[in-house]
Amino acid sequence: MIGTEKLPTNNESRAAATVRSRYNRVARFYDFEQALEEPVVFGRLRKALWADAPATGNILEVGVGTGVNMRHYPPGAKMTAIDISDRMLEKARVRAERTQVAVDLRLMDAQHMDFAGGTFDAVVTTCVFCSVPDPIAGLCEVLRVLKPGGKALLLEHVRSSNAVMGTMMDLMNPLAVRLSGANINRRTVENVRAAGFTAMDVESHMLGMVKTIRATKPK
Numbered sequence: 397m398i399g400t401e402k403l404p405t406n407n408e409s410r411a412a413a414t415v416r417s418r419y420n421r422v423a424r425f426y427d428f429e430q431a432l433e434e435p436v437v438f439g440r441l442r443k444a445l446w447a448d449a450p451a452t453g454n455i456l457e458v459g460v461g462t463g464v465n466m467r468h469y470p471p472g473a474k475m476t477a478i479d480i481s482d483r484m485l486e487k488a489r490v491r492a493e494r495t496q497v498a499v500d501l502r503l504m505d506a507q508h509m510d511f512a513g514g515t516f517d518a519v520v521t522t523c524v525f526c527s528v529p530d531p532i533a534g535l536c537e538v539l540r541v542l543k544p545g546g547k548a549l550l551l552e553h554v555r556s557s558n559a560v561m562g563t564m565m566d567l568m569n570p571l572a573v574r575l576s577g578a579n580i581n582r583r584t585v586e587n588v589r590a591a592g593f594t595a596m597d598v599e600s601h602m603l604g605m606v607k608t609i610r611a612t613k614p615k
């Protein structure tokens with residue numbers, strides 16, 4: 397169920413408010429866009445990512461969007477999912493009801509989570525840290541809310557390490573942000589490390605523009 401709370405917009409940074417209103421705008425057509433992109437790029441990668449989530453325990457999905465990952469939730473896990481956009485969350489709530497997925501959906505900013513430290517056995521994100529305004533702050537929060545030994549599983553668009561491609565992505569980034577809300581040139585592997593994760597396994601896809609990152613919180 398979505399909590400009735402609204403984000404306190406007076407405490408919200410301007411950048412967070414911008415992301416929120418962008419995704420509120422995008423919510424109407426997100427699933428249509430996703431249906432086109434999904435079979436080509438992400439479907440197989442999402443499935444592989446979720447296969448590494450624990451079968452039981454507490455799992456948090458950060459940036460649930462419209463709930464595209466719900467079909468992969470482990471049936472034995474206690475699922476919680478957050479998003480900064482109330483319209484995306486509303487779509488997720490409808491999907492959860494339609495597909496009978498049990499998930500506690502909450503309106504929350506990944507950069508300032510309400511959960512106590514050490515709450516979750518795993519935190520999963522897909523295509524989220526390209527839009528969180530301060531990705532290192534968000535990843536520090538992921539580390540904080542994980543139990544020691546807990547897993548962070550991420551599937552993210554990142555800046556290509558190819559010099560020409562990386563520069564093109566830097567040049568195209570302002571337009572990409574305006575159109576979709578997502579930065580296409582984030583250095584998410586480096587950001588995960590900067591947040592304090594030490595043990596990390598990284599897989600590259602699509603010429604290094606998409607990465608699967610599996611990181612463990614030190615015990």
Ligand SMILES: C[S@@+](CC[C@H](N)C(=O)[O-])C[C@H]1O[C@@H](n2cnc3c(N)ncnc32)[C@H](O)[C@@H]1O
Nearest residue numbers: 419459460461464479480481484505506522528
């Ligand atoms: C590209 S969508 C991805 C949605 C979903 N994870 C998927 O794979 O389809 C990015 C999502 O991250 C959410 N998001 C962005 N910044 C956030 C933040 N600071 N806290 C929580 N959610 C955030 C957006 O509202 C949006 O729903």
